[in-house]
Amino acid sequence: QVQLVQSGSELKKPGASVKVSCKASGYTFTTYAINWVRQAPGQGLEWIGWINTHTGIPTYAPGFTGRFVLSLDTSVSTAYLQISSLETEDTAVYSCARDQSRKALDYWGQGTLVTVSS
C-alpha cells in the first residue's frame, strides 16, 4: 500500500537549519510529484511547493523562496525539505503529500513537527 513516512520531530534554535525527509513506498516514486505543506499551530494549511520526481525540478510558493529547498534522492524514494536560517515563526508541522494529478494530494505523510525556540 502507498505510504509516505516522514522523519521525526525536531527542536532547533533560531538561525539553525533543519532537513525533513519523506520516504515513499508502495508505488513507483518517479511517477507522482511530491508537494510540501506547512501548518502552524492552530492555523490552516499553507502550500510550500512541489518537486517533480522525474526531473527533480522544484517550484515554490511565493513567500517560500530562498530559505526553503526541496530535493530528492530517487535511489531511496525519498523527498527532502530543508529550511535554513530558522525563525520562531517557522514552528509548524511540515507534511509531504503525493500529487495524484492536477494538484489533488491523495496520500499524506504523518507530518513532522519542527519547533524553533531559543
Next chain:
Amino acid sequence: QSALTQPASVSGSPGQSIAISCTGTSSDIGSYNYVSWYQQHPGKAPKLMIYDVTNRPSGVSNRFSGSKSGNRASLTISGLQAEDEADYYCSSFTTNTTLVFGTGTRVTVL
C-alpha cells in the same frame, strides 16, 4: 498569492445537509476545474475528499459532493453525521502553476 476564502465555521444537526463555500479569483478557481477538498480531524493528516471539483476518491462517502460556479466552489455534506465534525479545506491550482489552500472551515455537528 492570497488564500481562498472560506467561512470560519458551519454547523448542522445530524441528518441535515450543509454547504461550505470557497471563494477565489479568476487566477485560480475561475481558471481551472482543479479544485480539491480535504477533511482534517484534530491531530491527523488531511484526507482528500473531492478532486477536480466533483470527483470522489475511492472509499469516500457519496454524502460528500462538490460543485463550482465562476470563482466559487462548494462542498456539500448531506446526511450529516457525528464523524463529519472536522476542519475542511479547499484548494485550487493557479495560473502561476502553484497551489493555494482555503482558509479552512470548522464543521460542527450539533
